[in-house]
Amino acid sequence: MRHALAILLKDVRIEWRTRESVASVFVLGVLLLVVFSVAHDPEPEAAPALAPAVLWVTFVFTGLLGVQRGFLLERENDCLAGLLSAPLDPAAIYAGKLAANVVLLGVTQAVVVPLVGLFLHLDLWPVLAGLALVLALGNLGFAALATLFAAIAARTRAREVMLPLLLLPLLVPLLIGSVEATRAVLAGGLAAARDGLTVLAAFDVVFTVAGWLLFAYVVRD
């Protein structure tokens, strides 16, 4: 637990000093939203209907970029080797990396969500609590798988292609669940979002545990 916390603090400190990930995620998020809006060119009244899909696709693509950077940073100067040769439980490394990614993705969401509200004419204040729950569950599930596969992709050839290739098909249930839940939350309330939230919660539990157990096999040399 203490080790995981140390890794989390290290990653947050790196990010705080460079602010590279947050900056690139912010610009990419704006760009993606512009591309979606321009490509679809919705009537102002139809725009809110697009919001759940645009929100989550933007989140997934910016998140992929952020998570990948996290592990590529570890590769530079062989930091990952250093981390692995330290007397740490691999599960603690996974927990630390997972927590760092959750923080990073949380920042991503804090950037993307207001922009979606702004561009697609949504008033998000009344539904903020419900939306926050959906965002948190989606964040954890995404981070659980992305942390595991970023560690894998960072150590194969063609790593820039490998991460989205491995991750996107596995993320489909998460994407469906969170888009459905977001749609329901925007339309009415949390009660209607029950099915989507159940899928998200199950996804989070299954892959957090699986990642925690399997990470040792990924980093073992």
Added chain:
Amino acid sequence: MRRWLPWSVCVLMLAALWLVFMVVPTEREMGIVQRIFYFHVASAQVAFLGFFIVAAASAVFLWNGSRTADRLAQAAGEVGVLFCTLVLVSGPLWARPIWGVWWTWDPRLTMTVILWAIYASYLMLRAFGGEDDAVRRYAAVLGIVGVLDIPLIKVSVRLLRGIHPAVIVRNEGGSGLTDPSMWIALLVSTLALLLLAVWLMQIRVRSARLGDEVAALRREATA
């Protein structure tokens, strides 16, 4: 086993073709195109079986490092993707005249294409990774994660039906197969494809083993 397997595949395959094209009556509503069903469903079952073998063999490989288990996982992955591709090809051939479209985002179709993508990426990971013990472990992790994803996909694609207009979901079993000979045809073609898959996996495992032996000999010669 190696001797009788090819023969039994041959015999069963011929029997399946004979049953499907000569014996089974033509379905009243759908007509002749319904006969693709016998190979479509059989392929789907074999593909699913392949994906579960990937997961089981991957788990064994991570547990005790058995190279045979790793080769079996790879062979099952390839055979699974092959039969999943057959499902995705034979399905639209049937869907075009019956549903009027080649493809629709029906839960079952969505699930099949996602599974295909997961295990295609499994094969790409192995192909890009090369011959390395680490890559074998990565592939095994993906094989296990992929199977854990299956129930989640199954539940989540059902949510899709809420937004999409109702699509015709075929009632497999129950309403479709009225004649007992239809059941026999399905059974025989499933058995034929199943044995074909076993045969292919056996060949693939053996060729992987021989490939490893060649690589080892080459290393020895250059060392």
